[in-house]
């Protein structure tokens with residue numbers, strides 16, 4: 001710990017007790033119930049995986065989670081920010097620990113061939129699949145909630161279980177907070193979340209500071225002047241204008257940012273025209289931008305605006321272009337002291353060999369919204385849990401994790417097929433151990 005970090009640590013003590021030496025003993029007392037709850041968790045996982053629900057439509061998932069929380073003695077409220085579920089379990093004096101799991105699936109056609117694969121389609125014929133592992137998140141949340149409820153002598157404090165809808169659209173966390181999550185149920189001392197990763201099952205990855213990039217979704221409208229395709233001199237061609245914009249945008253990361261600054265600028269949509277012989281009036285671009293800090297973000301967004309305007313002007317556009325930021329989500333920044341505590345707890349429980357070095361993930365999450373408390377920032381920690389079956393991992397070409405990762409299915413892939421029992425077991429253990437590391441120790445004697 002350097003001087004700055006120790007100063008910060010002194011300024012605001014972490015809740016719970018100092019890195020607990022008896023944490024493994026407490027974890028054993030809680031996790032001895034795991035074998036008893038696992039059959040129900042496995043059934044729930046198969047059900048959720050086979051019947052995934054798109055963002056904002058998580059009615060069945062929320063009902064199944066809420067039912068289990070109620071049965072374990074939680075005070076349950078549903079319908080927070082859409083299908084959001086909140087379960088509270090007060091168990092004496094101590095910190096409030098929020099455990100967050102997201103519940104939604106993706107519009108992807110499942111091609112895993114698993115016996116419990118999804119065949120769900122929306123009324124519009126859109127396929128739906130749990131391709132991001134949110135079914136595992138929900139089940140591990142339910143499992144951890146049950147384990148903590150069945151071993152109340154092992155800890156003190158309040159557990160706040162949050163089943164979050166609509167993560168994939170980056171709207172659910174904000175919707176829950178705007179619906180009064182903290183005002184109605186209390187501001188937690190810490191917020192914990194975990195996400196599946198294509199690492200081997202049993203491996204965990206933690207990163208201090210920024211663990212996932214912030215994201216901006218931009219829409220750019222370029223205005224030209226349409227004409228007959230055979231009379232291009234009478235037009236201002238928005239297709240050529242758009243093509244120049246797309247190419248020039250590539251120089252932001254390669255030529256404007258310093259080599260070690262990280263950002264992504266991707267043009268995912270480029271639409272213009274309907275006929276080969278018609279030069280259209282307009283072109284539409286949609287971009288995703290990923291950045292790891294606010295200063296880089298501001299520079300990248302300013303560069304996009306500058307390039308789009310300059311290319312439109314260079315083309316002689318009749319009207320200035322329009323650049324809009326449609327949706328943003330902040331960087332996912334782990335509280336350093338909290339993250340260290342969780343990582344140490346996981347190393348103590350799983351063994352340090354289970355931990356892989358933290359890599360910055362360029363994907364984004366709306367989890368960091370939970371850090372925005374009404375009065376002060378709430379400490380958050382977020383880590384990744386491996387779910388790839390060991391056989392698939394061992395057979396993947398390559399020797400380093402980086403090499404193997406490019407050969408196993410990752411999140412948002414139609415063949416993302418987690419090791420079922422291993423993922424549920426390890427995910428419940430990691431969530432439980434992390435929660436116990438933040439709650440106060442219980443009153444009962446060791447190892448009952």
Ligand SMILES: [Zn+2]
Nearest residue numbers: 132168411412
């Ligand atoms: Zn996802």
Ligand SMILES: [Zn+2]
Nearest residue numbers: 132133134195
């Ligand atoms: Zn996800």
